[in-house]
Amino acid sequence: MDFLTGLRPLLFTYVLINGILITLQTKEEVLLDMRATGGELGWLTWPLDQGDKLGWEVVQRTLNGSQFYTYSVCNVGEREQDNWLRTTFIQRHPSASRVFVEIQFIVRDCNSFDGASLTCKETFNLFTSESDADVGTTFRKSQFRKVATIAPDEITRRNEVRINTETRVVENLSRKGFYLAFQDIGACVALLSARVYYKTCPATVKSLASFPETVAGGENQALREVSGVCVENAVSEELPRIYCTVDGEWVVQVGQCQCKPGYEEVQDACQECRPGFFKAEASNHQCAPCPAHTQRLSTGALVCPCMDGFYRAPTDPPSGPCTGIPSAPRDLVATTTQLSAGKILLSWTPPEDTGGRTDITYSVECLRCDGTACQPCGEKIRYDPGSVGLTDTKVSVSELEAHLNYTFTVEAHSGVSMFVNQASPRANRPPSTSALTTYLHYTDPPKIMAIRLVERTPTSLSLSWDVSPQPRAQNRAVRYEITYRKNDETLDGTTYIVHRFEKNSVQINDLTPGTVYLFRVQALGTDGSAGGSILEEHFETSSEGHLAPNNTAIIFISAIGAAAMLFIVVVILFLRRRKRNSHTRQGPEDTYFSSSDQLKPLKTYVDPHTYEDPNVAVLKFATEIHPNHITKQKVIGVGEFGEVYRGILKVPGRKEVTVAIKTLKPGYTEKQRQDFLSEASIMGQFSHQNIIHLEGVVTKSVKHAMIVTEYMENGALDRYLRDHDGEFSSFQLVGMMRGIAAGMKYLSDMSYVHRDLAARNVLVNNTLECKVSDFGLSRVLEDDPEGTYTTSGGKIPIRWTAPEAIAYRKFTSASDVWSFGIVMWEVMAFGERPYWDMSNHEVMKAINEAFRLPAPMDCPSAVYQLMLQCWLQDRSKRPRFGDIVSLLDKLLRSPDSLKTIADFDPRVSIRLPSTSGSDGSPFRSVSEWLESIKMSQYSENFTCAGIVTMDQVLQMKNEDIKNIGVRLPGHLKRIAYSILGLKDQTSTLSVFAV
Known part of the structure; x- marks a missing residue:
């Protein structure tokens, strides 16, 4: 104990410094803080009575008026130490199934103790025990389960204090509370601080939706969905929701609140519109200033009413300006026609003042006067094109009678004229609607x-x-x-x-x-x-003294003209027939390679990021869809930008189709919107049966943007193959590869490099047709951080990327070919993870040392040879996608070529040490072995059949595997090959034993 006695003054100086520096984040809720207690801790030490032996001791120090407590133990010279220190009962929050234990401690170097290096330890253990009530001083070691072994990063030597900080996670807590215990097995250790906390997503307001403080989920619930409520004076069409991560962070909000009419967003709240401003509907927009010719009301205006003398038409938006009635038409004139009696043409000049409107129309009224009285002309005359709703400044009037005076009145109208006409009878019309009158005395000439x-x-x-x-x-x-x-x-x-x-x-x-x-x-x-x-x-006229026309000359000229026309027709027919013959002369191979998926595209891919305004690229390459034509049905996934739905696209005049709808979450930034739509700008340039088809985009909606693509019923290829392991023949799998290769050939011909070709980025429909998708590399990488490796230039998917692309970031069509080889391996391995559980660094090292993935189980030799060609180190020697398509076509045309199977080594291909677990020790149970080969779903089958030891497993044959209920061919082969590998290595071990 001399070591600790001399250490304590220095030790408490560190405690004080750390106590000042550490600040808790708001997302951490503390359940226990040893340093902040400030009084007797009351922790239990066990064994209670050790005689002369010393267990954990509490030490109290006072510094600047504050008390500090630490626990220490240092029995390094005694053998078989088993000293326990248990905390008081820690109440658990009902929703906190996952807590963090942060420990600060000092461990002394065993080499500093003379003669105790054999018994001294430099680690101690952390345990936990759950309980529904405080058990007091009762202590049973059997009730505790081990959490971790705590080892220091830095050892304290003489006159040199090293403080270590370690944090461990305690998962799957379910009872009302728990204890922590520290077990010393012979170390010299001082426990300076222990802090227990759980993480929460703090109460927040996002997009005008208030979300309560939420306890972060555990490993079984990585994302916890939380419902929110709109702030005061805000509404939402759908319930606002958000996800709380295990790290206490809010992500992917769904459902956006909007300020009510008359309110605008100001610092996460909805405030009334200022005087002179208005908002007519619930939206994220700010209040707008009242438009022209409107009255400016007080706060909270929904609409600005029109000033006297100004109106809005029924079709005018309530947010638009008010307009006046048009003045009278000018310069009305009547013109008689040259070739028809009883007809005149009326024409005039538009009104000098249109009232600020563009929807000006005209009407014509007619009165006929016979000298004594005037009456409406009625249906006795005709107007062309009509007498009302005229948009042109002229009209033709016909069927006029002779010897009558006609009075024509032309009146200008607009969308607001109806209000004036309803308020003012014809006899009392306002000056702004006065009409011009012209008089015409028409007499009919003789016939x-x-x-x-x-x-x-x-x-x-x-x-x-x-x-x-x-x-x-x-x-x-x-x-x-x-x-x-x-x-x-x-x-x-x-x-x-x-x-x-x-x-x-x-x-x-x-x-x-x-x-x-x-x-x-x-x-x-x-x-x-x-x-x-x-x-x-x-x-x-008579023909005396006049010669008849020369008919012979006329016939001669006509004959020449007819001959010329006949010659032109013959030449056209000859050229057309020659063009058809040029196509028919193609051989069978030419016809095949001229199919739609083999022809070289006539255009080259254009990078949408080269546009100064990315919105222009979207409009150029993608079709705008009206949001009313889209119906969302079901959420099928959550992406970086928002939720993904299955839905229906119903465009007038087209058949209703099922589509996938990617949504942009509310509250996005302009950069997020451009990144979201950039994939649509890329997809919109492609048209091929093996490339996912873009139906269109929704960018003009006030709520959120959407990308609409064709719906692929079976989802991602890797997951689909894992769910149907062993159900497809090699011929079917090669057919899937051929579709992917055809799509990649199309992209290559367009000079487009995918950069992230993987089975997860290939979609499958209900006819097993595969289509390349996911043209946004950065998004894919963020969704799958475990499959990436960070370099100075960003992230790349290591397991699928060619070595030159990893080393020099040189992405070409040849690097896509390398990725296609990995996809072929995934397909033949039914969705197995490439390179299994190897780390990214191990993968890169293995590739550079010429290691290549082994042939999957039952993989045709020709297919595996093509994989190896795709994985050639020299990218110039790899096949092109056109070559790959041709080879796969030959294999499909000759199914017998798929019968020769490549060599298969189960110890490598299934990624087994074969007879041992991950740490090299023999498998201790059948369930552990099944889990290692990802066949744990059959654990109950083995147990029910009485096969509970590995010796019994080694005696099994194929029929025995079938009899216990393994029916899928792929699963049957995986288990059988694994047993074969177990037997092989067991024999090898027996030889070494001899």
Whole structure:
């Protein structure tokens, strides 16, 4: 004890310093703190009476008015020490099944004791015992279970004090409380501090949802789901939820609260909108300033009402500005048409003031006046395109009657005009809706009844025509317009010759002999406009003294034109037939390699990160889906960015399809949103049956973004194979590999490097078709930290990555080929973990020393040889994906080539020491052996069959394994090969024993 006596002043100095430096985090709830007790600890020492032997002793010191207690023991010279120190009863929180024990202690170097080095120890043990009540001074060693052996990192030597701090976890606590005990087996140790605590996720407010303090889960519940409530004046469509990790951290919030209408988020609370601001609906947006022409109310406004004289249309959003009614249309004019009687064209200029609106329409009203009274025109006239809802500033009016005055009124309307019309009768309309009026006195010119030929010569024709009788009120001189042209000339080639007369007869001179002419005669209106009906007739001049046209020349020219057209048709047909022949001349191999999954894509992959605005890349490569077309059904997973759902996509005009929906959790940052959508920008560039298909994205929703892909019923390939171990033939497994290789060939042809090809990133549908997925490497790595190795350039999946990519971060299509070889091994091993339980550093060391994974059980030799080709150290010598697809196709076309099986060593391929456990000692039980080969589900089968020792296992044959209930071929082979390895190594050990 001299050592401890001299050590204590220095020891307590360290205690004080550490006591000042240590601060507890809010997520730790302390159950016991030896240092903070400040009084007698009352801990129990055992044995109670040891005679001259000394067990654990409590030592009290006072420093700066504070008392400190420590426990120490130092019987290094005595043999078989068994000294116990038990704490007082520690009450457990009902939800805390996992507690942490933090110990500060000093251990003296055994070499510093003369003559005691054989009996001295430098470790002590930590035990725990659960109880529903305080048992007082009762102490039984059998009630305690060992937690850990505590060994110091630093040994204290003479005049040099080394304080150690160790933390151990006590799991699966279930009773009301527990004790801790420290067992000394012959060390010189001083226990300075013992602190027992459990971790909690502290009470917090996230995205306006309040979550209570929650005790972190244990190893059986890594993520504990916690429900929250919205803060005051906030609401949520779905119950807010969040997950509490074992480390006391909140992750992946689901369900977002939003401030009610009239409230906005301010520092995790919802406050009323300020005066002059409003918010019409529950959302994460801030209150917006009241728009133009609205009244500014006090706090908490849901909407800003319109000022007097301004309105909102029913289709206007309540957050939009208020608008006024349009002023009257301007410059209304009426124009008579040239070729039709009883028809006019009304046109006008838009209103000078539209009231701030763009939905301006017009209506036309008509009154007919006969000199004594006016009445609505009704259905007697026609409007083209209509009389109401006009968007153009003109309308054609027809079916007008002669000798009447017409009054046309054109009125401008907008979306808010209805409010004015409802409030003000027509007789009292406000000035802003006044209409313009124009008057038209329309008289109908006489109608041409018939045209007659009076006389003809080779160069002239004399014509006359009859007209309808005119009313007495319209007894006036009438002018006529006669137009003519040669009948065999088109209107585009020759214009009409026009003459006007005031009589109903005319002689046309200077004509061509023997030629047919087309004549048109029309009566003119009082204003000289052509408004009357038109009559047409054909007349021919005489042919005296005139030669007929040269018909031979016409026929000759026509024949030349027909021959030219025939020549053009023949050339086109020849070129088309030649193009078809070029395809038909391809051989069978050409046809095969021109299939859809073999053709080289016509485009090259574009990295979306090269876009200055990533949102542009999303819009360019992904289809926007309306959120109303998506129905979520069931949560099928939790990713880094949010939950993953199975759902239904129903787009109008398309068949309803089942899809997978990845969601972006509320409260995301813009970078998280860009990272989330970058995968969609990548997937949207691919179109291949073995690449997961992107249906589209939802980015314009105010709640959260989504990525929608096709739904793969069987999920990830590695898990699916593990669940169906031994159920598929080699032919089926090679078919799966061929699909993966075809997808990778497509990506390689597009100059895209996947970088994380693994069975976990391949999805399987209900027809066993495999599709490459997961094009976001950083996300995958964060989801699976055990499969990564950190370098200065980031994280990479060691077990699947080529050595040059690990060493130099050179990712190419050749490194993807290496990864594909690992995937082939995973497939043939039915989802076995590559390199088993080797650490990442062991894997890298083994690869660099030319070790390669051995052939899986029942793996065809040709398939394993292809794996080895993929794992060549020189990347230039590895096969290309096109070569791999061709080879796998040949194997599938010749199933007999899969019958030759590669050599299999169960001691390596099943990752067994074969006759021993992980520490090299022989298996102590059948259950331990089954667990080592991952067949522990058959433990009960062996027990029921009476096979309870390893000697009995060694006597089993294949029939015995079947008889105890092992039916799956893969499981049967795994157990049989393991027994074979056990027998082999047992024989080897027997030889060495001899």
